[in-house]
Amino acid sequence: MEYNRKLLVSMAGSRKATYWPKSEIMWSEFVDRLKTPARSLETLENYLALSKSQQAELKDVGGFVGGTFFNDRRKGAYVQGRDLLTLDMDNIPAGQTEEILKRVSGLGCATVVYSTRKHSGYAPRLRVIIPVDRTATPDEYEPAARKAAALIGIEFCDPTTFDASRLMYWPSCCKDGEYVYRVYDHPFCSLDGLLGMYKNWKNVAEWPQVPGSETIEKRRLAKQENPTEKKGIIGAFCRTYSITQAMEQFIPGMYEQTDIPNRYTYTGGTTTGGAILYDGDLFLYSHHATDPCSGQLVNAFDLIRLHMYGDLDKEAKEGTPSVKLPSFQAMAKMARADKEVSTLLIKEKFERAKKVSGLESPAREEDGNVDWVLNLTKDGNGKIEKTIANVTLVLENDPLLKGKIVIDQFASCGMVLGALPWDQREGKRRWKDVDYAGYYRYMETFYGLTGKEKLDNGLLIVSSQNQINEVEDYLESLKWDGKKRVDTLLSDYLGAEDNTYTRAVIRKSLCAAVARAVTGGVKYDYMPIFTGPQGIGKSTFLAILGKQWFSDSLTSFEGKEAAELIQGTWINEVGELTAMTKQETSAVKQFLSKTHDIYRAAYGRTTDKYPRRCVFFGTSNDSEFLKDATGNRRFWPVDVGEYKAKKSVWVDLPEEVDQIWAETYMYWVLGESLFLPKEIEKLAEEQQEKHRESFAKEGVIREFLERKIPVGWDGMNLMQRRQFLQGGTHLTANVDLMDRRKVCAAEIWQECFGSDIKYMGKRDSMEINNILSCISGWKRNKATQRYGFYGTQRGFERV
Template sequence: MILQNDRQIQISAAGSRWATSWPVQQLWWSEFIERIKTPARSTESLLTYLRYPKSQQDKLKDVGGFVGGVVDGQRKAANVKGRDLLTLDLDNIPAGETENVLCRLDGLGCGYAVYSTRKHEPAKPRLRVIVPLSRTVTPDEYEPVARKLAEIIGIALCDPTTFQASRLMYWPSCSADSQFIFQYGDKPLLSADGMLAMYGDWKDVSQWPQVPGAQPVQKLAAKQEDPAGKKGIVGAFCRVYDVYAAMEQLIPGEYEPCDLQDRYTYTGGSTTGGAIVYGEGKFLYSHHATDPSGGKLCNAFDLVRLHKYGELDEEAAAGTPTGRLPSYTAMKEFAQADPHVSALMKQEKYESAVSEFGDPDPASDTDWVQQLKINGSGNYLKSVDNILIILRNDPLLKGKFAYDEFANRGLVMGAVPWNEAEGRRIHTDNDDAGLRWYLEAIYGITGKEKIYDGIMLVAMERAFNDLKDYLWGLTWDGVKRVDTLLSDYLGAEDTLYGRTVSRKSLVAAVARVMEPGVKYDYMPILSGAQGIGKSTLFRLLGKAWYSDSLATFEGKEAAEMLQGVWINEVGELNGLSKSETNAVKQFLSKTEDIYREAYGRRTGRFPRRCVFFGTTNDKEFLKDPTGNRRFWPVDVGVREPTKNVFTQLAGEVDQIWAECVVYWRMGETLYLPKEMEERAKEAQESHREANAKEGIILDFLAKPLPEDWRQRDVLQRRMYWSGEFGQTPGNLPRDRVCAAEIWCECFGSDLKYMKRGEAREINDILRGLPDWEPMKTSGRFGPYGLQRGYKKVSTLPKK
C-alpha cells in the first residue's frame, strides 16, 4: 500500500493480554493499515459468541494486541514512553448510525483507519478508530489530545476508559458470520500541537472533555468500603494515616496542593491539579499519566505502596492479585515496622483477645509474662526465646505439645484455643496454623519458622515412647509361650524350625523398639487356609501399633507408612509379581529410611522400629528361584490348635512380650542358626512357585555328551539329541552350560528368536539349581561363541 501521507511509527505488540513484555516494532503507517484490514475469524456464530460467558469471550477475542507507542517492559501507565497512534473505542454508537459515524470520521481532515470490534453488529455498532499523530506525544500529552479529538467526533460515543495511554487494543477479530467494517483515509497526519492549542491550558485536567454519563470518581469512592474499617494491616495503616497524612509524612514532595480544595499536582508530571482527594482523605484518584498511582482509586495504604514499591511489580505476571504482588508484601513490611501502626495493632489485638477468650483468671500466675522481651516500641520481640516462654507458661498452651518418639510425630495433649477436643491427638497443619493465629492475636508474634522451631523444642522436652514404656513395664511369670505360639494358636507343626522362627521374629520385634534400626531383615510368612486366625494373631500382638495397610514397598510413601507401626502384616503374598517380590526383599533389608517428610525442611533418618510378618492362603508364593533367604515360611492349620486365637490370645499377649523382653536382655540373636538355615531352605523350596521348564532342563543336563561335543555345530548337536542316523551315545558328564545352549538344543528354538525375557527365565532356572553356579568369567561355548554360563559345582576341585 502506498500513501501520500505516511510516516514511520512505533508500536508495542504482544501475542496475549497476559504478556509481561511488549516488544517495540517499527513500521510505516501504511504497513499498519495493511495489518488491520483483515480480521481473524473464529468458527462460532456471533449469536453463540454473545451467549458465552465473559471469560470465554475474552479468550476468543485475545488474538494479540498492540499499544500505539513505546512500552518499556510491562504494560502499565508508568512504562509508556510515548505514543505515535491515537486509539479510540466507539462503543456507544446508536443503532443505524454506523454510516454517519464513518462519514464524520472521513470529514475530520486527518488520516485515520477504522475497524469494527468483536461484538459489533448492525443493531449495536462498535468501532475502533486509529489516528496517526504528526509527532510522538508524551504520556501526559496523550490523554488531552485524545479527549479533544473525541470531543470533535462525539465524545458520548466513546468508552469512558479509552483515553488511557497504556490501553491495549486487540488486533481485528470476529465470529464466522459477523459483519466486519474496515475503512481508512489517506489524509494529513493529526497535529498533536494543534489539538493541544485548542485548550486554554491543556495541563489543567479540569479543562479536559468528559464522557457524559460516565460514573464520576466521587461516586465510585462513595461506594467503596471505608479503608479505616478494613481488617488487618491495611485497615490499621489507614486508621493511623489518611491520604493527607500519608502524602505529607510518608511520600513528601510527591504532590503539591493547588488553589482548588482537595486538588493536588503530581510533581513528576507535566499536568496540574490532576490528583483529587475524596471522602475527606479516605481516597485519592490521580489523572496524571506518569503518576505511579495514576488511573487508580487509592486509599492511603495503596497510595504509599505504589509510590514506594510499585517498581517491584515489573516482573509480576499479568493478572496477579494485588495481595500477591511484591509491592504489597514490601508495603506490609513497611507498615508493620511503622511504630504507630504496630502500636495500634498490638492494642487492637489485645482488645480482640479479651473479647474472644474472656478476662484472664485473677488467680493465675502471670509473673512469667515479665520474662518476655520487648523492643523499643513496646512490642514483644518475635524471637524463639519469647515463643518458648509462652509455650511453657501460657495457661492455655502449657503442657499441650509433646513428641511421640516411636511414631516420629508431634502430639497435642488436650484442648487448645483453636480446638476444644480433649485427649491426645496427632499434631496437624491445623494446629500449626492455630498456634500462629493465637500467638499473633494475643502477643503480636508472627514468623512461621520461629514458631515451628519453638513447637519442636518444647515438644522434645516432653518426648515419650509409649511402646517402650509398655515393654519395660512387663514382668514375666516364667511360663514359656513364645516358642510354641504358632503351633498352640494356629496349628503349625511343633518343630524346632517353627519354634525358632517364632522366637527370633518376636524377639526381633522387641529389639526394634529397644534398639531402633537393629539389623533384622527377615519376614516369617504364615501359609494356611483362610479364617484360621493368622491376621487376628498379629493384630492382637501388635495392639495399637499393628497395621495391615502397607500398600507399597517403594519410595517415601512406604517409609512414611511405617511410622507409628510396630507389627506390619503383609497379606496375600501370592499376588505379588517377581519384581514386586524383589522390591519386598530390598525393603526388608533396610535398617533405616531416609526421606524428607511432607512439609519437612530437611531430609531425616528414621531407624526401623517395626518388623514384618507375611500371610497367604496360597502354597506357592515364592516366585524367585533364588534369593529367598529373607523369607521364613511356616505352614499353619496343619493340625488342631491347642489354644483359641480368638478367645484366649488377648489374655496372654502381655506375657508373650514379657518373655521376649527377657530373651532380648539375655542377648538372643536375630538370625537362624546354621542348622536352621537348612530347614529354612527346605521350607522356601517347598513354597517356591514351580516352573515346568525346570524339570526339562534338569533332564537335559543329566544326559552325557560325546568327547567332540565342543567342536560340533548346532545342526550336528541337534542330530545327536534327536538320535537320528545312529548317533553313538556319549559318556562324558556335562560340566557347563549357557542359556543359548538350552534355548537351541533343549527347546529346539532358533537363537535369533530368543528374547531377553526368555534368556532371563532360563538363567533364573539355572541359577536356582542346587549343583550349578554362575561362571565368574565368560567362556566359549562351541557354536555359540563367548557366553556367560554356569558350571557344575561337583566338577570343581575341593579346597
C-alpha cells in the same frame, strides 16, 4: 502611698502560659496596674450568654500569682513563697458590694479590691488582694488566707481560692460593665498575727471552711471515675492497692495518720491533718501546700506517681496529655514491674481473652500462681514481645500447654498428651493441622504472640526437649510372668509345625521389632511370610501383636510415599505377595534392606534421615509366591493352617499379647541375636525353595540335565547329539556314558527344546538361565568356558 514595699509576683500573658517568671514590683505599682481594666466591645448580657470557653478567652488578659515558683512553672508543688493573699469572692449576695468593702476596710491593713468581669450589682464578684508583711511559706499561705477570708466572710469565697498556686486575671470589663476598685492604704497585714489567731495553725482541722465545701467535694468525687474500674495499668494498680496500702508499700513514712478518722499528715510539710481520704480509701485530697499532690484529688496510682516521679514533669510542656508525662511513663513502668500488679494484669487479661474466645484461661486457681509470666520480656508499653524466647517460656510454663505437646521419637511426629485449650479431648493423640490453628489462636488471644515462624520455632524447641517413645514406654511398663509363649506362637495360634525353624522365625522377628522400636535403625532385613488358607487369622494375629501401631496400608515400596506410610507403625503387614510382579518383589527386597528413611518430621521444615522403627510380615494364601529364582534369603516362609491351632487368635491372643511382648523384651535385653543360626538358615533355604514360583519348562530341563551322555559328548556335532537324545543312535556295548558336567543356555535351546539358535532371543536366554539357577546341584560358572561347537559361553556346572 504611705505604706509601700517591694513584692515578688509571677506574671504571664495568658492562663495557658508554660512559664510564669517572677518580677519585683512595688506595692504601689501593683495597685496602680489594677486601676484601669481592659474593656471589650460586647455587653455584659452578651458576655454572660457565651459558653464558658468563650468567656475564658475574653477574660484572659493575662494574670498574676502573688508569689514565686520553682523553675517559674505554675504548679502546686513548685510554690516557693507568697507575698500576696488573693481571695476570689464569687458568692456575694445581690446588693452587698458595699458591705464587703466595709468589712475589708475594717481589717485595718493594706488591701486592694477590684471586680471580676462578671460582676454586677445584682451578682457582685470581687477580688481581694492583701499584701503581708513577710513572704509566706507554702504551708503558711493557706491557713493565713483562710483566716483573712474568715474575717471578711469566708462564706462569700470560692472554695478553691486558697490554692497557693492559683492565678488571678488582670482586670477586664465588658463595655457596659461596672468596675469596682478600692485601695486601702494601711499597714501591711501581719502574717504572724493571722497565724497567731489559731491555737495551732498547722492543724488543718482548725482551718475555716467554706460552707458547703463538703458538698462540693462530693460533687467532685461524683465526677471522678472509680479508679478500680479503670482499664489498663491505672485500674490494675488501684485494684491492687488502696490509698493507704500504696502509702505503706511505696512511700512509707510520708504520711502519718491523725486521731481524726480518714485524716493524715504529710510529714514533708509543717501543717497537720491536711490529707483527707475519700470514698472508702479510693481518693486522697491534700491541703498541704508542699505535698506533691497538694490541691489535687488523687487515686492511689497518681498519689505514688506524683510523690515518686513528679519531678520528672518539670520540663514537660504545658498541656501534655497525662499519659504522655514522664512521670506517668515511669510510674507505669514501675507498676508493671510490681509483682502484685503484674499478676493481676495477667489474670485479668486472661479472663478477658477467655470471655472473648471461649477458650479456657491459663490462670486457673487449681494451677496455682502465674509468677512465671513475669519473666516474659515486654516492650515499653508493657506488651509481651514477639520473641522465640517468650514462645518457649509460655510452652514450658502455661499449665494448659506445659508438657502436653511432645515429639514421639518412635513415630517421628508431634503428639498431644492431654486436653488442650482448643481441644478438650483427654488421652494421647497425634498433632494435626487443626492443632496449629488452635495453637496460633491461643497464643495470640492470651499472650499477643503472633508470627508463624516464631511460634513454630518455639514449638519445635520445646517439643524436641520433651521427646517420648510410645512403644518403648509400653514395653518398659510390662512385667513378664515367666511363662514362655513366644517360641510356640505360630504353632499355638496359626497351626504351623512346631519345629526349630518356626520357633526361630517368630522369636527373631519379634525381637527385631523390639530392637527397632527402642533403638531404631537396627540392621534387620528379613520378612517372615505366613502362607496358608484364608480365615485362620493371619492378619488378625499381626494386628493384635501390633496393637495401635499395626498397619496393613503399605502398598508402595518406593519413594517418599512408602516412608510416610510406615511412619509411626511397628508391625506392617504386606499382603498377597502372589499378586506382585518380579519387579515389585525386587522393590520389596530393596525396601527391606533399609535401616533409615528420609522424610520431613514433625514441626520441621526440611527432610532428614530417621532410623526405621518397624518390621514387616507378609501373608499369602498361595504357596508359590517367591518370584525370584535366587535372592530369596530375606523371606522366611512359614506354612500355617497345617495343624489345628491350640489357641484362638480372636479370644486368647488379646489376653496374652502383653505377656508376649514382655517376654520378647526380656530376650532382647539379654542380647538375643536377630539372625538365624547356620543350621536353621538351611531350613529357611528349603522353605524358600519350596515356596518359589516354579517355571513351566523347569521339569523338562531337570530331566535333560539328569540324562547320561556319551563320554565324547563335546566332540559330537548337533545332529549326532539330537539323534542320541531322540534314541536314534544304536550304542554298542562298549560305549561309556557319564553324568553331564556342564551346560549352557544355547545347548538347552537347541538340544533340549529342539529349536534353532537363530530364533533364541535375550528373553529366552534369561529364562533358561533363571531356571538353571533354581535347580539344586548346579551353579553358574564364574568364568566363561568352551562348550564344543557352541564356542565360549558362560554357563553352569554341576556342583
